Amino acid sequence: GAVVSQHPSRVICKSGTSVKIECRSLDFQATTMFWYRQFPKQSLMLMATSNEGSKATYEQGVEKDKFLINHASLTLSTLTVTSAHPEDSSFYICSATGAITDTQYFGPGTRLTVL
Amino acid sequence: GQNIDQPTEMTATEGAIVQINCTYQTSGFNGLFWYQQHAGEAPTFLSYNVLDGLEEKGRFSSFLSRSKGYSYLLLKELQMKDSASYLCAVRGDYKLSFGAGTTVTVRA
Numbered sequence: 273g274a275v276v277s278q279h280p281s282r283v284i285c286k287s288g289t290s291v292k293i294e295c296r297s298l299d300f301q302a303t304t305m306f307w308y309r310q311f312p313k314q315s316l317m318l319m320a321t322s323n324e325g326s327k328a329t330y331e332q333g334v335e336k337d338k339f340l341i342n343h344a345s346l347t348l349s350t351l352t353v354t355s356a357h358p359e360d361s362s363f364y365i366c367s368a369t370g371a372i373t374d375t376q377y378f379g380p381g382t383r384l385t386v387l
Numbered sequence: 388g389q390n391i392d393q394p395t396e397m398t399a400t401e402g403a404i405v406q407i408n409c410t411y412q413t414s415g416f417n418g419l420f421w422y423q424q425h426a427g428e429a430p431t432f433l434s435y436n437v438l439d440g441l442e443e444k445g446r447f448s449s450f451l452s453r454s455k456g457y458s459y460l461l462l463k464e465l466q467m468k469d470s471a472s473y474l475c476a477v478r479g480d481y482k483l484s485f486g487a488g489t490t491v492t493v494r495a
Contacts, residue, residue: 278429304481315474315485316430365429374418376483378429 274300276368278379285356286387293351293382295366301346302368306376307339310363322349356386389413389484393475398492399465407460407489409475420483421449421460422474430474434460465493 275298285291295305304323308316322328322343330336340352353360363383367376390412399405418437422430436442436451448461462469472488
């Protein structure tokens with residue numbers, strides 16, 4: 273299957289700082305990337321969908337000014353959590369689909385802890 | 388809206404068979420996916436059904452009935468490493484909606 277990477281895998285930051293998470297498709301061109309958040313023992317909740325070169329589409333209840341998404345190329349999307357607070361602590365996972373596959377392939381996830 | 392139901396937990400013995408059911412009521416249907424997720428890791432793709440019937444892939448099989456809004460994932464010859472959460476996900480237009488996941492515990 274297709275390979276998607278995320279960086280960093282784990283980050284600890286102070287409240288009020290911003291954190292950037294990168295999602296890369298390594299062996300295919302990702303026309304669409306998705307960002308999810310998962311709290312312990314809960315399922316994945318879609319935060320936003322981004323298409324290369326376009327503004328991201330955010331799900332209801334997700335603040336677009338707090339969770340900045342950029343999808344500048346067919347292999348890279350970034351999620352920036354601005355002015356992070358302890359309640360933003362979660363597991364953030366990206367996934368990607370391409371022109372040749374409808375299946376979403378997931379990155380390994382980023383564990384964010386805000387102190 | 389999307390409503391996807393699957394059991395919370397299942398326990399089975401090594402070498403046995405377990406069937407995880409998933410029922411869904413969604414606005415639009417463009418396929419059903421099953422993913423496996425180990426604790427602290429991202430989901431990995433297991434199977435995809437868009438037409439009615441059974442898809443077999445090694446020890447894992449997945450079945451779909453669109454008229455009944457029903458799918459199951461069948462795990463055969465269970466191994467200890469199969470202990471994980473199994474997520475049923477339905478694609479509407481382009482987005483995936485996930486069920487809460489079924490935690491399968493395999494015991495020796």
